[in-house]
Amino acid sequence: MTPRDSANTEAVHRLAAADPVLVDVLPLSEAVPDFDPRTVLASGASLRWEGYVGGQRNGILGGAVHEGLAENMADAADKVASGQIQVRPCGDYRCVGSLAGIYTASMPVLVVENRAGSNRAFCNLFEGVSRHRLNYGVYNSDVERNLCSLRDVxxxxxxxxxxxxxxxxxxxxxxxxxxxxxxxxSRNTAATLLFTRELFEPLMQLQQRMPEPVKQTMDYLRSSDYFFLRLSMASSRAAADAAHGITGSSVVTGMVFNCREFAIRVSGLGNDWFRGPLPRMAGARLFDGFTESDIEFMGGESTFNETAGLGGFAQAAAFPLQEYQGGSAQRMVEANLAMYEITLGEHPELRIPYLGFRGVPIGIDIRLVVEKGITPVLDIGVAGKDGGQIGAGSFTASIECFELAATAYAELTDR
Amino acid sequence: MTPRDSANTEAVHRLAAADPVLVDVLPLSEAVPDFDPRTVLASGASLRWEGYVGGQRNGILGGAVHEGLAENMADAADKVASGQIQVRPCGDYRCVGSLAGIYTASMPVLVVENRAGSNRAFCNLFEGVSRHRLNYGVYNSDVERNLCSLRDVxxxxxxxxxxxxxxxxxxxxxxxxxxxxxxxxSRNTAATLLFTRELFEPLMQLQQRMPEPVKQTMDYLRSSDYFFLRLSMASSRAAADAAHGITGSSVVTGMVFNCREFAIRVSGLGNDWFRGPLPRMAGARLFDGFTESDIEFMGGESTFNETAGLGGFAQAAAFPLQEYQGGSAQRMVEANLAMYEITLGEHPELRIPYLGFRGVPIGIDIRLVVEKGITPVLDIGVAGKDGGQIGAGSFTASIECFELAATAYAELTDR
Structure with a gap:
């Protein structure tokens, strides 16, 4: 076994062995004690402030106002520009961002512990079914009221x-x-139900002491099928973090985007993010009245899920998504099978019934991606130019960042 | 349109339009006021007492003892033989039997109303995950204790x-x-969860008044993934009953078996059951230590589900069943597609994602079965010779009862 092979074997092992447990829900400032409260986090590799545009910029400013760091959006923009408020990537604090990926100090985060690696990752809460949410680049009084309910109740x-x-x-x-x-x-229907069932008994116990919060929480959990997405994201980030930092490994341990660029990190290549163009739409279904020209990228780190073998890497488990993001069962199977071409392992527990219970493909190898010209398939929510969700779809990552990473890898190992 | 075509169109329409609602859970004697309390119901077309053997006979006797109609099994056998206790088919009271299909007066039944047809059907409660249950032909003190808990709590x-x-x-x-x-x-995992979620809030409300029964009920609902089967059975029976009795229709409106025979009824052929040999095993997975020679048929009317387009008629919706009943995804798709060959319609609401959201096949036509030599695929639980569940599998109905029915149909329409 070459050093690379054994490093990659270890990376795949850590992805496969991750044992994520939701242990708490805490304000970010309590979950991450060294968090500077004058900070707003956003999805994707770091950008200078001028780089943030559209919905992601809006989300950052809205987050600052929500947190009381600024009087209004204009004040927030001034304070960010002058450095009184800093903008940092979610990953600096082991958070994982949904779309715009806005975090501030008081926001509650799901604390997910990987009991195999003893590391933790955090994700904030699904904002609910409204198309207008802070993480889709919208900030107004409804959004604010909802963020307060998430924080306080x-x-x-x-x-x-x-x-x-x-x-x-x-x-x-x-x-x-x-x-x-x-x-x-893109589909967390069953997981949300299964998770809700786990909470039913403790919520029932809490009911006598705090009936109204329990009622509101039950209504919130019942209102959508997406709650669990934030848990699968934190689980995937925790697994990927555990697999990161193995000398000699060419396995991808993170895929994220900001409003401008897609970026990946690689286990054996330190903390650099290799940047490239945004993903391309493979098949998407937009809500009525929207066309492809309405799409705006405003960031997103839910593609940690693909990094860990979910989403586009498990499409053959989720044929109902044809309805949601277009396509056919056959195309979903083909897309899923292609992901086995660029990965080094299969998850021993997470399996796809249609594929004869084959484990989901894990351990994306940058060399295989470049060699075969096959890039990861990403199941993502689609935001619109005026903010808000306008659909969902299947996208393919651009190859450039994998090429950059492969070059860096070759330089490193040639030395 | 021939009279037969229009009669069949109406039958398919009634199957498709059924709108089942669980409206209550009541003791059988309250749900069916004319039920004679000295009666034990059993699955399948009627048999003389001597005809009942093995687990189904055991279940009938156990039911009589449970109901207090007899001191013990021997006493029960005497009283049934002498006519002091009568044995009747479940269908006489619009009940639908699981395996042995034992009902007695005090047993709680799910009351399902078809709001499209204004008819009702009843099914008793899943006995839980023990392999030893009355409906699998076992009666002992554990089974009795469990039946009392179902009845009283x-x-x-x-x-x-x-x-x-x-x-x-x-x-x-x-x-x-x-x-x-x-x-x-054979798989009701998601439906059981979805149904349980509907009960969360009302159970939470009941908790203060009756904490212990609510706790036991939650434990019961959480303990397995099969609760909903009894609801899908009652729903299917209600739909099939609504489609029954249309003059000129050759659509199957019931498939049942007792310990000796499979039997069908046909919408336009009155209340006769056309009997034939028991189904043949197509693919089954038996629990460890059991072989095909251990299988015993002890009745079952859950095949009303196939009559209404579920189970074997919707296998391509349930690839995880490969694990439970053997086979492969491909074989499940093929088996499912074959069912479209012998049916006249597709359900407008109940759809299969893998098949491009095609509606499940409904309206089995006896003429198509005989003409094509394709018989219904049935997903059923498998009982063992000593009682108890020993596995589950996919079976194919025997063709003889369809041939008998087709002959009767030809005679009727030739007259």
Whole structure:
């Protein structure tokens, strides 16, 4: 076995062995004690402030206002420009951003611990079914009211329930959900239900002490099928972080984008992000009245899920997504099978029934991507130019960042 | 359009239009006021007492003892033989039997109303995950204790919750479950979860008044993935009953078996059951230590589900069943597609994602079965010779009863 092979074997092993458990829900500032409260986090590799545009810029400013760091959007823009408010990538604090990926100090985050690697990752809460959400680049009084409810009611109540339950192991839920039509990125219907069932008893116990928060929390959990996405994202980030930093490994340990660029990091290549153009649409279904020209990228780190074998890497588990993001069952199977071409392993627990219970493909090898010219398939939500969600779809990553990383890898190992 | 065509169109329409709603859980004697309490119901077309053997005979006797109609099994056998206790088919009271299909007066039944046809059907409660259950031909002190808990705690508590909820519409649950890996016969995992979620709030409300029954009921609902089977069975029976009795229709409106025979009824052929040999095993997975020679048929009317387009008619919605009943995804797709060959319609709401959201095949036409030599595929639980469940599998109906029915149909329409 070459040093590269053994390094990659270790990376795949760590991805496969991750054992994510939701242990708490806490304000970000408590989950990450060294978090500077005058900070707003955003998805993707770091950009200078001038680089942020459109919805992602809007989201950052809205987050600053929500947190009380600025009076209004204009004031926030001034303070960011002058450095009184800093903008940092989510990953600096082991957070994983959804779309714009806005985090501020008081926002509640799901605390997911990887019990195999003893590392933690964090994700904030799904904002609900409104098309207008902070993470889709919108900030207004409805969005603010909703963020307050998440901070003051939903987050603390779920936190109490999770602590009362002694934590909620997520791998068993993810495993079952893949047998129930979820690929755990664009579809989290079964996982959300399974997770909700785990909370039912602790919530019932809490009911006598705090009936109204429990009612609101139940309504929130019932109102959509997406709650679990934030848990699959934190789980995937925790698994990818555990697999990161192995000398000699050419395995991808992160895929993210900001409003301008897609970027990847590689286990054996330190903390550099290799940047390239944004992903291209492979098949998407936009809500009525929208066309491809309405699409705006405003960031997103939910593609950590693909890094860990979910989403586009598990499409053959989720045929109902044809309806949501276009395409056919056959095309989904083909796209899924192609991902085995660029990965080094298969997950021992997370399996796809249609493929004879084959494990999801894990351990994307930058060399295989470049050699075969096949790039990761990404199942992502689609934002519109005026903010808000306008659809969802299947995208393919651009190859440039993999080429850059492969070059860096070759230089490093040639030395 | 020939008279037969229009009669069949009406039958298919009634199967498609059925709108099943769980409206209550009641003791059988309250759900069916004319039920004679000295009666035990059993699955399948009627048999003389001497005809009942093995597990089904055992179940009947156990039911009589449970109901207090006899001191013990021997006493029960004497009283049945002398006519003091009567044995009747479940269908005489619009009940639908699981395996042995034992019903007695005090047993709680799910009351399912077809709001399109204004007819009702009843099914008793899943006995839980023990391999030893009355409906698998076993009666002992554990089984008795469990039946008492269903009668005294679980049934009444679910009944209260269902009434508080104003009834639970089942079609939306069934529709979603087909997108979540269920075919609603051998797999009811998603439907059970979705149904449980509907009861969360009413159970939470009941908790203060009756904490212990609510806790036991939650434990019961959480303990398995099969609760919903009884609801899909009652829904299917209600739909099939609505489609029954249309003059000139050659559509199958019931498939059942007792311990000796498979039998079908046909919409336009009155209340006769056309009998033939038991189904043949197509692919089954038996629990460790059991072989095909251990299989014993002890009845079953869950094949009403196939009559209504579920189970074997929706296998391509439930690839995880490969694990449970053997086979491959490809074979499941082929088996499912074959069912379109012998049916006259497709359900407008109940759809299969893998088949491009094609509606499940409904309206089995006896003439097509005989003409093409393709018989219904049935996903059923498998009982063992000593009682108890020993596996599950996919079976194919024997053709003889369809031939008998086709002959009767020809005679009737030639007259």
């Amino acid at each position: 939903i987050g603390p109540t779920i936190g109490e329930a999770v602590r009362a339950a002694g934590g909620v192991p997520l791998l068993p839920i993810m495993k079952r959900a893949l047998h129930m039509g979820d690929e755990l990125h | 679980i049934g009444p508590t679910i009944g209260e919750a269902v009434r508080a909820a104003g009834g639970v519409p089942l079609l939306p649950i069934m529709k979603r479950a087909l997108h979540m890996g269920d075919e609603l016969h």
